[in-house]
Amino acid sequence: MEPSRVEQAGLRGAAAPDPVHIQVCDLHFSHGPRPVFRGVTCDFLRDRINVILGGSGAGKTTLLRMLGRLLRPDRGSIRVDGELELTALGRVQVHEFRRRVGMMFQGGALLDSMTVFDNAALPLREHTSLDEGAIRQRVEEVFESVGLEGVTELLPAELSGGMRKRAALARALVNSPEILLCDEPFSGLDPATVRLVEDLLVDVNERLGVTMIIASHHIASTFRMADRIVLLVEGTAVCGTPDEFRRNRDPRVQRFFAGELA
């Protein structure tokens, strides 16, 4: 496996522990009679790229949706900044929390009745008092930062898969969130576009310092970009840096990387 970008560049010292942004403790969750989580405990580092890995049906998207409070666990806690207990938030507090979060959905989740520009401008029109000129400037700035120009007046259905991912990323970033959740950003993309989206996410993380949590089953990308990996296996989580995973002798981890659980 290739060394991660942090290890390659020596950007971040291994000695200084990173502060925890989100702490997940003893999550239990079932889809009907099928248990998905049987005590998931893990944490996500502030301003870093955290990747949730796991086989199909391991609960990657489920965990991501719990971090956005789109789902509630049956039991367990999710703490943000050590104090905000996500599972106990009321309706208004959930709205406030989500103002701090951007989410890039697997299929983009762009509103198909609106142009790409209007999709990205929507959070600003809804939650800020910016005039149209300022909104246009901000949206164009974000489009430029994700390398998406000249397509803003198209409808989402007229975009290619890679462009739709970029548009979804632009919409997620337009409000300058402190946490960015990405659900399978590489699914359905060809290898060249995977590298493009991967570089884009790394670039966004480095420039904006946003806490990124990515649900993915793309192992090569994960080892290149992740600062922290949360591997979901058999209803529990194994956490560590890419390097720690390379040295990990846990049979569940080894089976996963050998492809037995994937």
Place this chain on the structure above:
Amino acid sequence: MTAEPIAQLGRLATRFVLDLGRLTTFGSLVTGAAGTPPLRARRILDELYAVGVLSVPIIGASGLVVGLVLGLQGHNTLVRFGAEENLGAVVGLTLIRELGPVLTALLVTGRAGSAIAAEIGAMVVTEQLDGLRMMSIDPLDFVVKPKAVAMVLAMPLLAALFIVLGLAGGYLVGVVFVGGDGGIYLSSLESAVEFREDVVGSFIKAGVFGTLVALISTYRGFTSEPNAAGVSAATTSTVVVGSVAILVFNYFVTALWRF
């Protein structure tokens, strides 16, 4: 063995009551959203176009044809009793009191109600509603409210169009085709139709049906399973439940209004 059908009936009854409870809660949330700013006038106008303007051809054509048939059947029956001068009253009262609002509601349920359920259901499948939630935008307010308000506003107007064209159809048959007197047709219509009793009652019916279709179509779409079969089931159940609800409520509104 004999207990199984009873248990099944119990499960069905429980599901019905639960669904009714959820529908009521959903209705109260949508009503709350409708009374809360922002108004979303632009989105309501867009939906009025989709629900109202695009329904005009089908409602207009149906109203005209129903009026033609009523004129023909009415004339043939009234002639037997030498009462053909009452054709305007027969066509007018039948259309205004019953056929106008009821047939309009059934047609709109099939055309626009099913489309609303399918559109919202597709938004569930493609996570567009979750996308809105993650932007702190309430889908009830942003998606459901404009569609529901447009449906409630459009239904009485479409029913009025249906009635006017139906009356014109009756006139065509009674006056132009069979050679009756136009003045007699119109004066019979005018003397038979009461404004409060008939016209206002008709508008109230159409408003009630608009509310029913709005609620059922948005609820079915909003709660559809996130897959193709779920969207299909939501669309079908909107048409079936909506149509039955219109017929049942038609009886109650008529009974309440006339007493």
